[in-house]
Amino acid sequence: MISGVTSAGQVIQNIRKEMKGCRCKALSVSSIILLTPRSLSLSHAVLVPLSKNMANKKMEIFSPLEAVQICAVLEDCLDQLAILGYIMPVSYEGRTDISNFEHLMSARSENRPTVPSESLKFTELGQQLQETSGDLKRANHLFSRAAKQIAVVFLLVLVGRQYASDVIAETLQEMQTSGTFQSLLQAVQREEERKTNFYTTIIRLGEEEGRKEIKSLQKWLQDVKKEKELELQNRNEMIAYLKDQLQEMKAKTDMESRYVKKDTELQVYQTQKKCSHAESDLFNEIETLRIKNDEEIRVHVEIENFLRQQQMKLEEKLEYWMEKYEKDTEAKQQELNTLKASKANDLAALQELAKQCQLFEQVIVEDRVEKEAARRKVEQDALELKSVKKVKGKVLPLYTVGKTKTKKKKKREKQQFKYCFCSAGDSACHYTQCNFDYRRFSL
Numbered sequence: 332m333i334s335g336v337t338s339a340g341q342v343i344q345n346i347r348k349e350m351k352g353c354r355c356k357a358l359s360v361s362s363i364i365l366l367t368p369r370s371l372s373l374s375h376a377v378l379v380p381l382s383k384n385m386a387n388k389k390m391e392i393f394s395p396l397e398a399v400q401i402c403a404v405l406e407d408c409l410d411q412l413a414i415l416g417y418i419m420p421v422s423y424e425g426r427t428d429i430s431n432f433e434h435l436m437s438a439r440s441e442n443r444p445t446v447p448s449e450s451l452k453f454t455e456l457g458q459q460l461q462e463t464s465g466d467l468k469r470a471n472h473l474f475s476r477a478a479k480q481i482a483v484v485f486l487l488v489l490v491g492r493q494y495a496s497d498v499i500a501e502t503l504q505e506m507q508t509s510g511t512f513q514s515l516l517q518a519v520q521r522e523e524e525r526k527t528n529f530y531t532t533i534i535r536l537g538e539e540e541g542r543k544e545i546k547s548l549q550k551w552l553q554d555v556k557k558e559k560e561l562e563l564q565n566r567n568e569m570i571a572y573l574k575d576q577l578q579e580m581k582a583k584t585d586m587e588s589r590y591v592k593k594d595t596e597l598q599v600y601q602t603q604k605k606c607s608h609a610e611s612d613l614f615n616e617i618e619t620l621r622i623k624n625d626e627e628i629r630v631h632v633e634i635e636n637f638l639r640q641q642q643m644k645l646e647e648k649l650e651y652w653m654e655k656y657e658k659d660t661e662a663k664q665q666e667l668n669t670l671k672a673s674k675a676n677d678l679a680a681l682q683e684l685a686k687q688c689q690l691f692e693q694v695i696v697e698d699r700v701e702k703e704a705a706r707r708k709v710e711q712d713a714l715e716l717k718s719v720k721k722v723k724g725k726v727l728p729l730y731t732v733g734k735t736k737t738k739k740k741k742k743r744e745k746q747q748f749k750y751c752f753c754s755a756g757d758s759a760c761h762y763t764q765c766n767f768d769y770r771r772f773s774l
Contacts, residue, residue, distance in 0.1 A: 398510045405503040412496045416489075 393401065502515040 392510045393506075395510075398506055401512075402503055402506055405499050405506065408499050409496060409503065412492055412499070415492055416496075 498515065498518045501518075502512050505511060505514045
């Protein structure tokens, strides 16, 4: 029961943390569940509004994302409250295993088998069972003492858990359908009205009503005490029943051990049989492998001899080709030296011819320069002669008839011949064969 109340407090703390940690509009207009430290019970949990100003505002409809977030928090709260309801200890009244306990105790003597002498293992199990029964008795004693103190708190925890679970389930359904939490606000209002009525009733009834309540609670406490004593008696009987079950398990263990021993012997025999067959197969395989190994050794020796013969032949060929290579290399080296010498001689002759060509070119250039100078001199002389003739023409305008004819005849001759002052001299030359610039004039 103490562990149940402690678990209730932990669950409430988890619910408060999750509802405080959720970032949505539900915390601005809804309520949170608070646990009063004195009672440690969900029946004293109240739904407290955060502020009157937010309660007076118009109800808001949440977006789908916010509604999903709020629904996730509420579903987690419902799961934790459901787990809390399952882990809380309850009375053994109404349970089939306890209601049939008398029938089991009566059938115990009939089903008790004949057990052989106990071994050392069974003796240790009996000692452990005695220690366990002693621990259970001490635990039951402490449990009965604690039950006297927290019986009322335990009942209030159960009632409050169921109430909180119903309110959260209704709020979750409304949030999933319409996206509002009007039912949660109504539950807060009902809780406030109930609390106000409760305080009013206490003030009106006074001490007399309190004494009646105390008497009723004392009576309820006595009933709980009787119930726990009955539960303790049932547990003691259950211990005796478990001892009988232990004896039965010992007998079953002996039978199983004998069965396992026989089964093991049979498996060993089968394994030996299989091993003998496998051994014969392996011997046959070894003989086959030995024959193959001998054959491989013979083939290996023959191949080795063949390869040695081939190696000797290849070595002889290698020596022959090495000698031939050296001879051919020496011959080619001599040819190369001869070619290098002839190349050097040809290069010297070529250089000598190049020098001669340069000398000839220089002589030709000098000759051409001299010829050009001579040609220019002849041209100058011709111009001077022409000038002299013009002067004579002006001084002696009159000629005789014979001289006139002679002059005309010479003129015709001059028109028929053209002179080139080049290397051909005074005689006429073909202009296509001349290497200089030609000037044609008549004398």
